[in-house]
Amino acid sequence: MPELDRGTKIYAAVLLAAVLGLVFLALYQPPQVARLNDLLAADPQVGSFPYRFRVLRIDNGVAVMSTPRSSAVPVAQVLGKIFPDLSNAEPSSPRFRKLQDQLASTQKHAKALVLKDPDIKGIQWELDKDWLMQHGVQPGPL
Structure with a gap:
């Protein structure tokens, strides 16, 4: 295998550093955000949902939190994805209403x-569009 010239080595090192920097930025969570997420994950109600x-x-003391709920997505679609066995249930059914209340109360508790x-x-x-x-x-327009 031929030896790489000095310019190619420098280019490869710079490219690797840039990629590692982007990975770090994508995965980095500020300590306060990580602590709050650990708190949510450890809570019996929120963590088991x-x-x-x-x-x-966190923007100026306001915690921006993810949610699967919004006016852009019918709650029946969201509940059907969170609880797959519910996908064919009628919105008027007691089970549907119970799980809708559980979603709302868990979000309120979080x-x-x-x-x-x-x-x-x-x-x-x-809105957690990725999820x-x-x-x-x-998701439709907001």
């Missing part, structure tokens, strides 16, 4: 947990 509520970032942090002044919900698309749901 099939959808993972999490803090995405919010309350994050708001206990003295540095957090409020919560902003952000929805990974589960075959195309």
Whole structure:
């Protein structure tokens, strides 16, 4: 195998450093965000729920949290993805209503947990479009 010239080695090193930097930026979670996500994951109600509520970032004391719910996506679609055995249930059925209430109460509980942090002044919900698309749901316009 021929030896690489000096310019090619430098180019490869710079390219590797850039890729590693991008990977770091993509995976990095600020300590406060990581701590709040650990808190959510450790909570019996939030941590055991099939959808993972999490803090995405903190902007000036406002925790931006993920949610699968919005007016852009019918709740029946979301519930059918969180609870696959529910996909054919009627929205008026007792089981559907119970699981809809469970989703709402778990989201409310996740919010309350994050708001206990003295540095957090409020919560902003952000639709988890990635999760929805990974589960075959195309969110409509907001």
